[in-house]
Structures are given as C-alpha cells and as structure tokens.
Amino acid sequence: MSSVEVRSVTKAWGETRAVDDVSFSVAKGELVVLLGPSGCGKSTMLRMIAGLDEPTTGMIAIEGRDVAGLTGSARGVAMVFQSYALFPHLTVSDNITFGLSVRGTSKQEMAERLARTAALLDLDKLLRRKPAQLSGGQQQRVALGRALIAKAPVCLLDEPLSNLDAQLRQELRREIRALQQRLGITMIYVTHDQTEAMSMADRVILMRGGRIEQNGRPAELYERPATLFAARFIGGAPMNFLDLDDAPLGAVIAGSTGPALFAGPGRGRVLGLRPEDVAVDSANGRAAFHATVTAVEYLGGEALVSCSLGDRAIQARTRGDGAPPIGTAVGLSWDAAASHVFDAASGERLTIDTGTAATSPQLHTVTNQGQIRA
Amino acid sequence: MAAPRASRLNIHLQGWLLVLPAVVLLATFTHVPAVETVIDSFFSTPHGKRPAVYIGFDQYRTMLADPVFWLAFRNNLLYALITVPLAIALALLMALWVNGRIKGRAALRLAFFTPTILPMVAAANIWLFFYTPDYGLLNQIIRLFGFESVNWLGSPATALPALMAVTVWKEAGFFMIFFLAALQQVPPVLYEAARMENASSWLVFRRITWPLLMPTTLFVAVNALINAFRVVDQVIAMTGGGPNNATALLLFYIFQVAFSFWDSGYAAALSVVLLSTLAIIAFLQFFLLDRKIHYR
Numbered sequence: 098m099s100s101v102e103v104r105s106v107t108k109a110w111g112e113t114r115a116v117d118d119v120s121f122s123v124a125k126g127e128l129v130v131l132l133g134p135s136g137c138g139k140s141t142m143l144r145m146i147a148g149l150d151e152p153t154t155g156m157i158a159i160e161g162r163d164v165a166g167l168t169g170s171a172r173g174v175a176m177v178f179q180s181y182a183l184f185p186h187l188t189v190s191d192n193i194t195f196g197l198s199v200r201g202t203s204k205q206e207m208a209e210r211l212a213r214t215a216a217l218l219d220l221d222k223l224l225r226r227k228p229a230q231l232s233g234g235q236q237q238r239v240a241l242g243r244a245l246i247a248k249a250p251v252c253l254l255d256e257p258l259s260n261l262d263a264q265l266r267q268e269l270r271r272e273i274r275a276l277q278q279r280l281g282i283t284m285i286y287v288t289h290d291q292t293e294a295m296s297m298a299d300r301v302i303l304m305r306g307g308r309i310e311q312n313g314r315p316a317e318l319y320e321r322p323a324t325l326f327a328a329r330f331i332g333g334a335p336m337n338f339l340d341l342d343d344a345p346l347g348a349v350i351a352g353s354t355g356p357a358l359f360a361g362p363g364r365g366r367v368l369g370l371r372p373e374d375v376a377v378d379s380a381n382g383r384a385a386f387h388a389t390v391t392a393v394e395y396l397g398g399e400a401l402v403s404c405s406l407g408d409r410a411i412q413a414r415t416r417g418d419g420a421p422p423i424g425t426a427v428g429l430s431w432d433a434a435a436s437h438v439f440d441a442a443s444g445e446r447l448t449i450d451t452g453t454a455a456t457s458p459q460l461h462t463v464t465n466q467g468q469i470r471a
Numbered sequence: 472m473a474a475p476r477a478s479r480l481n482i483h484l485q486g487w488l489l490v491l492p493a494v495v496l497l498a499t500f501t502h503v504p505a506v507e508t509v510i511d512s513f514f515s516t517p518h519g520k521r522p523a524v525y526i527g528f529d530q531y532r533t534m535l536a537d538p539v540f541w542l543a544f545r546n547n548l549l550y551a552l553i554t555v556p557l558a559i560a561l562a563l564l565m566a567l568w569v570n571g572r573i574k575g576r577a578a579l580r581l582a583f584f585t586p587t588i589l590p591m592v593a594a595a596n597i598w599l600f601f602y603t604p605d606y607g608l609l610n611q612i613i614r615l616f617g618f619e620s621v622n623w624l625g626s627p628a629t630a631l632p633a634l635m636a637v638t639v640w641k642e643a644g645f646f647m648i649f650f651l652a653a654l655q656q657v658p659p660v661l662y663e664a665a666r667m668e669n670a671s672s673w674l675v676f677r678r679i680t681w682p683l684l685m686p687t688t689l690f691v692a693v694n695a696l697i698n699a700f701r702v703v704d705q706v707i708a709m710t711g712g713g714p715n716n717a718t719a720l721l722l723f724y725i726f727q728v729a730f731s732f733w734d735s736g737y738a739a740a741l742s743v744v745l746l747s748t749l750a751i752i753a754f755l756q757f758f759l760l761d762r763k764i765h766y767r
Contacts, residue, residue: 169667196668
C-alpha cells in the first residue's frame with residue numbers, strides 16, 4: 098500500500114492552473130522530493146497534500162484513505178513550514194507540544210514524548226527558550242520537532258532549509274535524511290535546489306508549469322533526463338546543448354566539422370552533453386572534434402573549460418590542474434553512451450542508437466554501449 | 472585646536488536650538504502648569520485684594536469631607552471600570568470581524584470608524600436625540616414593545632450608564648483600528664500551523680491571537696483608562712453633571728470648581744489627585760503587566 102497517493106489532481110485559481118492533472122504515489126518510508134523552479138506548482142501540491150488547500154479536481158489518499166475535507170493531523174500529516182511558523186510567544190517545549198495539547202494528550206505522556214523528541218533533535222537544553230532566542234538552525238529543529246512529535250505517518254517539508262547558510266544546510270540535510278530513515282516515516286520534501294534533491298531523495302519528482310516533467314530515482318534523472326528541461330535543471334554545471342544538422346553520413350553538430358554522430362537526420366534535434374562527460378585531449382590526439390579554449394573557470398579540484406566548437410560553445414570539465422590555457426587548440430571526445438538526444442521542438446528525449454553511426458571510431462565506443470532509452 | 476572645539480560647541484548649540492521650540496511648548500503648556508498646580512494646591516484661593524496664603528494640606532482635608540468629590544470619584548471609577556473593558560472587547564470583536572474575508576469589508580471598517588471621526592459635541596447631540604424623553608429614538612422603540620418611556624438622561628439611575636454607552640460607541644471604533652493593525656501583523660503561516668493541528672478557532676484565539684495582541688491591548692487599555700478620567704465634553708454637552716451630580720466625573724467637577732465656583736486652590740488640589748490616580752494606573756499597567764507580555 099502506498100503511503101500517499103495523488104490521482105490526477107488539478108488546482109486552478111481562476112484561469113491559471115497551478116497544478117495541472119498531476120498523479121504520483123509515494124511508498125511507505127520513502128523520501129520523495131518535489132523539485133522545480135519557483136512557480137512550478139510544487140508548493141501548491143504540498144499544501145494540497147497537507148489539506149491546507151483543497152484540489153479543484155482529483156483525489157488524494159493517505160495510508161489508503163481518501164482524505165478530502167480533512168486537514169493536517171486529521172489526515173495523518175505533519176508539516177514543516179519554510180519560515181518555520183513557530184509561535185513567537187511560546188517556549189520551545191510549548192511550541193513542540195502544541196499539537197498534542199490541542200488534542201488533549203495527558204501531561205505525563207506529553208512530557209515523555211517531548212523528552213524523546215528533544216533528545217532526538219538535540220534540543221534538551223533549549224526547551225525553555227523562546228524562538229527569538231534561537232539561531233536559524235535551532236528554530237528549524239524545533240519546527241521539525243513539532244512535526245515529528247505527533248508521529249504522523251507522513252511528514253511534509255516546504256523548502257525547510259532555504260533560510261539557512263550553506264554549511265548548516267548541508268548538515269541538516271544529512272540529519273533530516275538520517276532521521277527519516279531511522280524513524281521510517283514517509284517524507285515529501287519540496288525544494289528548488291537540485292543538489293538538495295539529488296543528495297536526499299529516494300525519488301525525485303521534477304515539476305514544471307504545474308505538470309510532472311519527470312518522476313524517477315535521482316540517478317535516472319541525471320543519466321536519462323526525459324526532456325530538455327530536466328536535462329537543464331539537473332546537474333551541477335549546466336548541460337551543453339548543441340544543435341544537430343543533416344549530413345550525408347548522418348547527424349552532425351551544426352556549424353562544425355566533425356564526424357557523424359549517428360545515422361539519420363540531425364536537423365531539428367539537439368545533442369545534450371554533460372561537461373563532465375566531455376574529455377579534453379591535445380589537438381593531435383585521437384579526438385574527432387577540434388575546438389579552441391575560450392575561457393577557464395578554475396574551481397579547485399576541477400575546472401570548467403569553455404571551448405568554441407566551430408561556431409558553437411561547449412563546456413568540458415577537467416581536473417583542476419589539467420586545464421589547458423586559453424587559446425589552445427584542443428580535441429574533444431566523449432563516450433557515445435553519454436550523449437543525450439532531444440527533439441528541439443517538443444523537448445522530448447529521443448531513443449537513438451548513437452553507437453551505430455557510419456564512421457565513429459573516434460568516439461571510442463563499444464558497440465551497443467550507446468543504446469539509449471527514453 | 473581651537474577650530475574643532477568651536478565647531479563642537481557649535482553643534483551643541485545647534486542641537487539645543489533645534490529642540491528649543493518643543494521644549495518651550497512643552498514647558499509652557501505642560502510641565503510648568505503641572506508643577507504650579509501642585510504648588511497651588513497648598514495655598515488658599517486668592518480673592519480680590521486677598522492674596523493666596525500657604526495653608527498646607529487644608530484643601531485636601533476639605534476634599535476628604537466633600538461628598539461631591541467622593542461621588543465624582545466613585546462615578547469616574549465606575550465609568551472607567553465599565554467603559555474600558557467594554558470598549559476593548561467590542562473593538563476586538565469588530566477587528567476580528569473585519570479582518571476576516573467578508574464582503575463589503577472596507578465599508579464595514581469605515582462604518583465602525585465613523586464615530587471616531589465625529590466631534591464629541593456632534594456625537595453627543597445625536598445621542599441626545601436618541602435619549603430624548605417621549606419622542607426620542609430609544610423611547611419610540613421601547614414603546615413599540617409596550618414599555619413606558621424612560622427619561623434616560625433625567626433619572627439618576629440611567630444617566631451615567633447612558634453616558635457610558637456613548638463613550639463605548641465612540642471609543643470602540645478608534646481602538647478597532649489598533650487591533651486591526653496588530654491582527655494584520657500576525658503572520659498567516661502561524662494560523663496555518665495551528666490548522667495543521669486542527670485547533671478550534673476559540674483555541675487559536677486563546678493561545679495564539681490573544682497573546683500576540685497583548686502589547687496592543689495594553690496600549691489601548693492605558694489610553695482608554697486615561698481617556699475615561701479625562702472625559703468632560705459629553706458631560707457638559709449632555710447632562711451638565713446632573714441629575715443631582717449623578718453624572719459628575721472628576722474632570723467635570725474640577726472644571727466646575729475652577730470656572731463656575733472660581734475656587735482655583737481647591738481645583739488645583741483636585742487636579743493633583745486626578746493626576747496621581749492616572750500616574751498610578753499607568754505605572755501598574757506598564758510595570759506589572761509588562762512582564763507577562765510577549766513583544767515581537
């Protein structure tokens with residue numbers, strides 16, 4: 098039985114559809130990240146799961162039960178808000194036990210659960226303080242405590258780390274993930290930060306314009322982006338996109354000299370290459386694509402090398418100490434299996450056998466390794 | 472060396488010159504008269520060629536024996552204890568109501584605020600019409616239900632409550648604005664957090680809204696209390712302190728003693744008592760209640 102089931106849910110505000118026919122399900126104990134740029138409908142989706150907003154059409158089930166008309170704790174859901182939403186006049190312990198006190202839990206049970214939650218989140222020494230006397234990270238822990246103490250089977254987090262500095266964010270990321278796995282709770286986590294999504298999630302649901310762009314494991318999103326948008330959104334350094342053109346032997350990179358990449362038409366198609374998949378060789382090496390280095394961005398352990406390939410720009414990632422100087426002529430090569438081909442008009446990923454182009458010995462491929470499925 | 476010192480001196484001088492108008496105004500019309508009142512209260516009232524002489528606490532002894540003073544004091548205390556909580560409760564209710572998402576919210580807000588815009592004398596005249604015996608609005612209504620006409624402002628039992636009603640009506644709209652501003656300062660996400668726990672609206676009010684409004688409530692309460700002891704215009708406009716001093720309030724009595732009976736020494740002593748009462752109230756509110764209030 099899935100913990101959360103969302104079936105063709107739509108949320109419309111007048112003419113605009115914030116969420117447009119979205120369906121997905123979340124298994125018990127799974128951490129699913131709703132990822133996307135601002136305005137993609139991920140927060141609206143989360144609020145509908147929480148019961149703070151009702152869907153215009155569609156159905157949401159939690160633990161196998163249709164929860165229409167119920168809110169928050171009544172549907173077995175707890176939530177951590179982006180701005181924490183701590184009650185400023187209540188102490189940390191009163192904030193954490195607020196929900197329990199609303200439900201009339203006995204004083205003794207409340208104290209026991211408070212002690213356990215506080216120990217879990219390392220809040221023991223802060224229980225008498227007011228939120229204003231806490232750091233951002235501590236406030237976040239209190240908000241987390243308030244969500245966890247109820248032992249709701251599903252916990253929702255709305256960009257919980259976006260107000261914290263980078264270091265703290267990384268720490269809490271690990272901590273939240275560890276807690277979630279230890280307690281075995283189902284978590285739905287909203288963020289616009291793809292690093293956060295990739296590092297925490299069991300599964301990532303990428304949203305755009307109110308619709309699901311791709312739903313899969315982080316590795317699937319990275320290795321097989323379903324659309325141009327997914328390819329652009331996922332990954333540290335942005336993916337290179339090169340327009341393709343027709344040539345007698347197959348598709349070639351438009352505006353450059355080089356061998357055909359695969360048999361078949363190239364016009365109207367886009368080649369996507371992650372910088373980390375592009376290797377930089379010396380000009381007289383085996384590489385088939387000749388380019389000139391135009392800029393180098395040194396990042397310490399690695400460097401981003403911008404090159405011009407014909408009249409196109411392409412970025413490659415090299416070791417930090419291995420970047421060629423600007424102006425050098427270099428050869429570029431990549432594993433055919435690492436190339437992604439998209440339809441330029443629809444943005445859809447195309448299933449193209451990039452390994453069987455007529456002449457591609459330079460793309461050191463093993464036959465059929467380049468088989469790509471959408 | 473000389474130049475910087477001169478300019479520093481200059482800056483001090485400039486500073487004093489800048490505050491001078493405010494200092495002069497405050498001193499002339501507030502502080503000097505206040506101090507003089509305290510001094511005057513220990514002197515007899517000068518009459519014609521007889522100058523004021525020092526009489527110590529005589530004026531205060533007279534006061535203790537003055538039944539009208541005690542009546543005015545009691546009236547005023549009642550007036551404050553009833554109008555202040557009523558006006559605050561009503562203001563809060565109206566603010567909660569017009570803070571919600573209802574149709575015609577702006578019109579409603581304006582309607583609640585209108586009594587504040589009216590000058591007291593104009594409002595008093597409207598209410599005089601309501602209270603008029605026989606053909607006044609109130610009497611017409613109660614006669615519809617078969618009751619006898621009441622002389623609201625003419626009988627000692629109803630005159631003070633009638634004045635209180637005017638005050639509550641006039642003050643509540645004004646205080647509503649403060650509560651409304653405070654309500655809009657509460658982050659909506661707090662209410663969402665409470666909704667997640669399915670807290671009832673009464674519980675949300677009691678545990679979230681009310682505590683967060685406390686600073687405003689204190690501010691409003693202090694102002695309302697001070698106003699309650701400063702009321703004089705509607706007494707003059709509506710009852711003249713009567714019948715039989717039933718609506719005599721402290722400030723009205725002071726006004727009467729000073730400008731009808733021309734006993735300025737006694738009036739000064741009464742003023743000192745009024746000022747001390749107000750000072751004690753303000754002190755109690757700020758120093759005792761303050762500790763229990765959460766300020767954002």
